[in-house]
Amino acid sequence: MESLVAYxxxxxxxxxxxxxxxxxxxxxREASNQTVLSRDWSAQVNIAGSVDHPDGQLMDVQFRSHGxxxxxxxxxxxxxxxxxxxxxxLVPGAIYAGNRFEVRQLxxxxxxxxxxxxxxxxxxxxxxxxxxxxxxxxxSALHLLTGDAATPAVGIIDAASATxxxxxxxxxxxxxxxxxxxxxxDDRSSARISFQAPGVRPSVKYEMTTTKVxxxxxxxxxxxxxxxxxxxxxxxxxxPSVQTLFERFAAVRQAGLSPVELAxxxxxxxxxxxxxxxxxxxxxxxxxxxxxxxxxxxxxxxxQVGWVGGGxxxxxxxxxxxxxxxxxxxxxxxxxxxxxxxxxxxxGVCYKGQWYGDEFNDAPDRLYPEQWHILRKSADxxxxxxxxxxVLQEVRPAFAIPDAWLDGxxxxxxxxxxxxxxxxxxxxxxxxATGDIIIGGSAGGGIAPAGLALCGKYFNESSYxxxxxxxxxxxxxxxxxxxxxxxxxxxILQGPDSESAxxxxxxxxxxxxxxxxxxxxxxxxxxxxxxxxxxxxYDFRFPEGSTFAQLGIRTTGSVIANVQNKHSAPxxxxxxxxxxxxxxxxxxxxxxxxxxxxxxxxxPQYLSRADRPVRGWEGWDMPPGYMSERVNMSxxxxxxxVGEVIPYSCWCEVSLMLSYAELPGIYVNKTTGSLTAIDQVxxxxxxxQLRITNTSALPAEVKLLAETEEEAAQPLGPCGYVQWKxxxxxxxETVKVII
Numbered sequence: 001m002e003s004l005v006a007y008x009x010x011x012x013x014x015x016x017x018x019x020x021x022x023x024x025x026x027x028x029r030e031a032s033n034q035t036v037l038s039r040d041w042s043a044q045v046n047i048a049g050s051v052d053h054p055d056g057q058l059m060d061v062q063f064r065s066h067g068x069x070x071x072x073x074x075x076x077x078x079x080x081x082x083x084x085x086x087x088x089x090l091v092p093g094a095i096y097a098g099n100r101f102e103v104r105q106l107x108x109x110x111x112x113x114x115x116x117x118x119x120x121x122x123x124x125x126x127x128x129x130x131x132x133x134x135x136x137x138x139x140s141a142l143h144l145l146t147g148d149a150a151t152p153a154v155g156i157i158d159a160a161s162a163t164x165x166x167x168x169x170x171x172x173x174x175x176x177x178x179x180x181x182x183x184x185x186d187d188r189s190s191a192r193i194s195f196q197a198p199g200v201r202p203s204v205k206y207e208m209t210t211t212k213v214x215x216x217x218x219x220x221x222x223x224x225x226x227x228x229x230x231x232x233x234x235x236x237x238x239x240p241s242v243q244t245l246f247e248r249f250a251a252v253r254q255a256g257l258s259p260v261e262l263a264x265x266x267x268x269x270x271x272x273x274x275x276x277x278x279x280x281x282x283x284x285x286x287x288x289x290x291x292x293x294x295x296x297x298x299x300x301x302x303x304q305v306g307w308v309g310g311g312x313x314x315x316x317x318x319x320x321x322x323x324x325x326x327x328x329x330x331x332x333x334x335x336x337x338x339x340x341x342x343x344x345x346x347x348g349v350c351y352k353g354q355w356y357g358d359e360f361n362d363a364p365d366r367l368y369p370e371q372w373h374i375l376r377k378s379a380d381x382x383x384x385x386x387x388x389x390x391v392l393q394e395v396r397p398a399f400a401i402p403d404a405w406l407d408g409x410x411x412x413x414x415x416x417x418x419x420x421x422x423x424x425x426x427x428x429x430x431x432x433a434t435g436d437i438i439i440g441g442s443a444g445g446g447i448a449p450a451g452l453a454l455c456g457k458y459f460n461e462s463s464y465x466x467x468x469x470x471x472x473x474x475x476x477x478x479x480x481x482x483x484x485x486x487x488x489x490x491x492i493l494q495g496p497d498s499e500s501a502x503x504x505x506x507x508x509x510x511x512x513x514x515x516x517x518x519x520x521x522x523x524x525x526x527x528x529x530x531x532x533x534x535x536x537x538y539d540f541r542f543p544e545g546s547t548f549a550q551l552g553i554r555t556t557g558s559v560i561a562n563v564q565n566k567h568s569a570p571x572x573x574x575x576x577x578x579x580x581x582x583x584x585x586x587x588x589x590x591x592x593x594x595x596x597x598x599x600x601x602x603x604p605q606y607l608s609r610a611d612r613p614v615r616g617w618e619g620w621d622m623p624p625g626y627m628s629e630r631v632n633m634s635x636x637x638x639x640x641x642v643g644e645v646i647p648y649s650c651w652c653e654v655s656l657m658l659s660y661a662e663l664p665g666i667y668v669n670k671t672t673g674s675l676t677a678i679d680q681v682x683x684x685x686x687x688x689q690l691r692i693t694n695t696s697a698l699p700a701e702v703k704l705l706a707e708t709e710e711e712a713a714q715p716l717g718p719c720g721y722v723q724w725k726x727x728x729x730x731x732x733e734t735v736k737v738i739i
Contacts, residue, residue, distance in 0.1 A: 003082040003158050004165065004236075009036065009043040009061055010194065014071045017215035019202050024077070027061070040067035041074075056166075056235040056252065063230070065222035072219045075181075075196040076230050078167065085188040088157040088242055088483060089132060091180060092249065092533040093150030093560035093568075095142060096484050096496040098182075099131030108208045109491040110564075111361035112429060112439050113372065120423050120440030124486060126495040127209040129563050132184060141183035143201040145217075146171045147633035147642065150560050150568070151253050151537040154180060154193050157239050164239025166248060168255065169232045171541060173197040175220050178230075197228050207636055209564060216639065242483030246529035250591060253537040262597070263554040265604040267680045267700035268660040274609060275657055276321055278625025279313065282649070284328060288353060290335040291317070291328060295626075295649040303335075303350035306380025307490065308651035311336045312574050315387055316657035319395070319722070330399075333388055336381065337408040343435030344415030345378040357432065358490055373432040374490040376444040376503075380574070382412050382451030383506070389458055390718040413455045413464050416448055420467045425474060428487050428494065442487030442494045443479040446503035450510035454718060457514050465514075472507050476523050480504055480530060488573075489562055497562030498534035502572045502579070505531055509579040512586065513715035524583050528592055534560045535595060536568050540633045546643025547615050548631075553605060553643075557598030558631045568631035570606040571599060571655030576662040578721075585712040593667065593676050600659040601678045606631075607656065616647020627652045662721050664705035666692065668739055671709040679703075681729060690737040694729040702727045706739050 009025035025038040032047040044062040051057045063074040089098040101124045104115055110127050112118070117125060130148075133140035146152035146169070153168040172178045179199030184191045200217040207213045220228075233255060237248055254260070265271075282295045285302070293309045294301030304310045314329035321329060339347045339355070348358035359372035389409070392399050415435050419426050426445040427437035449472035456465030479485045479500070488499030508524035511517070536558045542549040558568040571577070580596040583589075606627050608614040613621035616628065617640075628645035629652050635642050665679030668690065675690070677683045679702050682693040694700045704725045729735045 002163075003080050003161065004078055005081050006079040007059070008077045008079060009063060010075045010077045011041055011063070011069070012073050012075065012196070012200070012219070013069065014073070014200060014202070014219045016071075017200060017203055017217050040069065041065055051234045051236040054251070056233045056255070058231065058233055060229060060231045062227055064227045065224060067224055069222040070219075072222055073196045073198055073200050074228060074230065075194040076232050077192055077194040080191045080193070081189070082160065083184065083189055083191040084159055085132075085136070085184070086159040088159070088245065089182060090155035090245065090249075090483075090533070091144060091149050092153055092155075092253070093498075093536070094130065094144055094148045094563055094566070096563070097482070099126065099129060099142075099496065099563055100134050101126045101131070101494075102134060103128055103131070104493065106209060106493075109360040110209060110493050111359060112493070113359055113361045113363075113366040113368075118367070118438060120425065120427060120437045122439055122441055124441060125493045127493055127564050128211050129209070129495060130206050130211060132182065136188060137186050139186070140188065141181065143205070144180045145199045145201070145634065146178045146180060147540060147635070148566055149180065150534055152178065152180060152195075153249070153253070154182060155245050155249055156193075157242060157245055162238060162240050164237045164245045164248060166235040166245075166252060167193060167195070167232055168252060169195045169230070171538070172199070173228050173230065175228055179217070195230060195232055197230055205635075206566070207638070241481075243481070243526045243529065246483070246526070246533060250529050250532055253532070257538055260556050260594075260598055262601040262680070263552065263605040265680055266607075266609070266696055266698050267694070267702065268604065268665055269701040270696070270698040271604045271607050271656060272320060272660045274607065274625045275653060276317070276325055278623065279317070280325060280328070282623070282625070283313075288335065288350075289331040291332050293651065299349060299351040299356065301648070302352065304377065305336060305339065305346045305348060306377035306384070307374065307574065309574055309654040311381055312384050313654045313657060315384055315391065316654070316661040318388060318391055319661040333385070333405065334402070336385070337405055340408050340411065341432045343431070343433055344411040345373055345430060345432060345435055346381055346412070347432060348373050348377050358429075360491060368431060368438065371432045372438060373430050374444070375426055375428055375430050376447070376488055376490065378412060378415070379426070379445040379448035379451060382409070382416065382455065383447050385409050385412070386451055386454035386458060387718055390454070391722070394719050394722055409455065410459065413452060416452060417463060417467050420471055426471060443475055443485045443500035443504060444487040446475050446479070446485070446488070446500045447506050449475070449507040453507075453510045453514045468511060469515075472511055472520070472523075475504055475507070480523060480527050483530065485530065489565070492562050492564040495563045498531065498559050499562070499573045501527060501531040501534060502575060502577075505583070506575065506579045509582050513582065513717060521586055524579070525587065528580065528583055528595075532595055535599060536560065536633070542643035547645065548643040551605070551612070551614065553631070554602055555631055555633065557595075557602045559599065561629075566634040566636040567629065568633055569629045570603050570627060570631065570652040571659070574651045574654050574658075576600065576655065576658035578662045581663060581667070582716050585716060588709055588712070590674070596663070597676055597678045600663055603652075603656045603659055604680065606652065614645060617641055617644040618647055620647060622647050625653070627656065663703070664721070664724055665702035666690070666704045668704070668706035669709065669712070670706055670739060685739065688739050690739050691734055692727060692729055692737065693734040694731055697731050699731060700729045702729060704737065
């Protein structure tokens with residue numbers, strides 16, 4: 001039996017944000033050019049296509065008011081019987097499996113040490129974010145504005161019939177941004193999915209870690225003859241697994257949109273010069289010898305290993321920097337090893353020479369003061385240490401890697417091996433001194449298998465390789481295969497997030513490249529599709545007069561952080577995305593290279609420059625080289641901050657630096673003759689000759705990777721990029737290269 005039983009138009013009248021009444025206008029599911037009347041409203045419906053066709057069914061509904069209807073909103077609704085709480089519900093970038101997890105009421109930053117939940121087997125806990133309820137018999141509904149989602153869409157897996165549904169709409173209408181609603185009845189036997197204009201979240205809305213903020217949304221005052229048009233694409237398909245839903249979503253997320261154009265900005269090489277100057281002038285801690293993660297005199301802007309860039313920016317400096325930068329990168333690596341605790345893991349935070357734990361709670365009576373460590377940080381460190389070692393081996397073979405670094409790397413890898421043997425998992429938080437799990441679960445350590453696999457290759461140590469494989473399979477079975485990746489950021493408890501999704505993609509790719517085993521490639525494809533759901537698929541229209549509207553920022557390719565911190569961000573935290581390039585090379589699937597182009601190619605637009613400063617929401621221009629993590633399409637920090645940025649130097653600077661260091665500016669598939677330009681140049685390939693034109697006002701040094709599909713089938717490895725050709729192109733110049 002099909003669970004979706006009816007389409008309906010609906011009209012809701014509000015007083016403020018409180019619902020006064022809602023009435024439906026029944027719509028025929030197949031008949032086009034129908035006009036339906038209900039009370040003082042009519043709905044003109046046009047339907048094209050079939051829900052079962054790959055192109056789906058396009059439904060346009062024009063609502064017309066025939067009377068006065070103050071503070072009102074109209075919606076297209078989809079009504080379900082035979083609904084189940086077991087149905088998987090997706091709103092890309094906002095809702096995964098309905099966010100139907102146990103909730104703890106905590107203010108930001110949510111601290112585990114404020115909770116009684118502790119140990120390796122804690123349930124998955126989230127903060128008070130938009131979600132469907134875990135308990136029966138209580139109200140269960142989620143209300144979002146379209147800007148809360150990476151794509152304004154809802155995906156459903158009907159568990160009973162193994163049928164998938166996707167409903168994809170637009171950001172808004174002439175009345176402003178729309179809203180997305182999923183509401184269940186008390187016993188979860190029926191549900192309603194709606195797309196509304198204008199967007200109104202009834203009664204309350206979400207702000208930082210709470211869904212209980214009074215809603216400021218308002219309906220529209222309709223006069224006789226006023227109209228508004230809503231549209232939705234609808235798809236139905238057999239869906240035996242959550243991966244089928246992600247696959248279908250990937251195929252339709254940009255349906256009906258124009259081909260993606262990158263924001264006009266500056267070449268990667270020009271951005272690099274600005275960033276290198278800024279890092280050496282503002283991020284270098286000369287007293288203690290490391291590149292700090294920020295520039296502000298505060299605890300979490302000084303040193304943090306991994307996550308937000310500590311020991312990661314140094315890899316880019318090692319690859320692309322001046323001799324001064326290379327020297328400082330090596331000093332940073334030395335400092336990193338000096339921070340190693342007796343357990344083998346690293347201490348997480350250093351501020352003015354004093355070490356701190358990663359826990360955000362400073363109460364003196366908290367459990368294990370200063371000993372809480374975010375496992376993800378040491379996982380990042382292991383992976384990036386191995387990248388440093390392979391790069392040194394390749395580009396600076398005369399450099400004698402200190403024994404202390406090699407011993408420290410083994411100690412770190414051994415700490416992960418011990419964790420696995422003791423617990424069968426890596427957990428989310430560990431005790432810095434003992435190395436034992438404090439908080440288990442989550443996919444936060446998802447990049448650890450990548451680090452262990454590279455460690456096994458470098459040291460020719462089978463025990464590291466074995467645990468890399470076992471832990472990656474655990475992560476696949478517990479997270480990727482279930483369509484939920486959690487807890488990558490250290491301040492979201494275990495909410496679904498993008499960072500762990502991309503970390504797992506990185507691990508599966510490294511395991512594939514080091515082993516040649518196709519099982520990891522299949523898992524990598526699944527992880528990539530899941531990660532794609534966090535990537536914004538269109539260019540959001542920012543409020544007129546906002547900073548991002550004035551700068552012409554294109555949001556396509558920005559990455560939503562997690563379901564709690566509801567901003568998108570420039571790039572992947574904190575990676576270049578070269579795993580997508582490697583996945584493309586192994587599969588020839590253009591989808592992955594296209595996504596990489598959207599993510600990396602749009603990064604330079606966010607860089608504050610002397611000739612184009614980015615003004616922060618405190619009213620001052622960020623210095624050249626600053627990038628803020630905020631791409632606020634959501635009003636989770638208040639409506640006034642949509643399209644505005646917090647004026648902090650941030651981890652996304654590292655993502656841009658790594659993108660220049662690890663990605664080709666131009667990729668040419670010599671077998672098919674196709675080319676992809678990620679950098680800010682225009683390219684044309686004709687009869688084996690590549691024409692590269694620099695339309696920017698700054699010189700470009702562009703990296704070129706041109707290869708056949710046979711060559712692409714060979715692993716790129718941890719530092720294959722050092723062999724790529726570099727092409728200098730002056731402003732306005734066209735350079736010809738024989739391929």
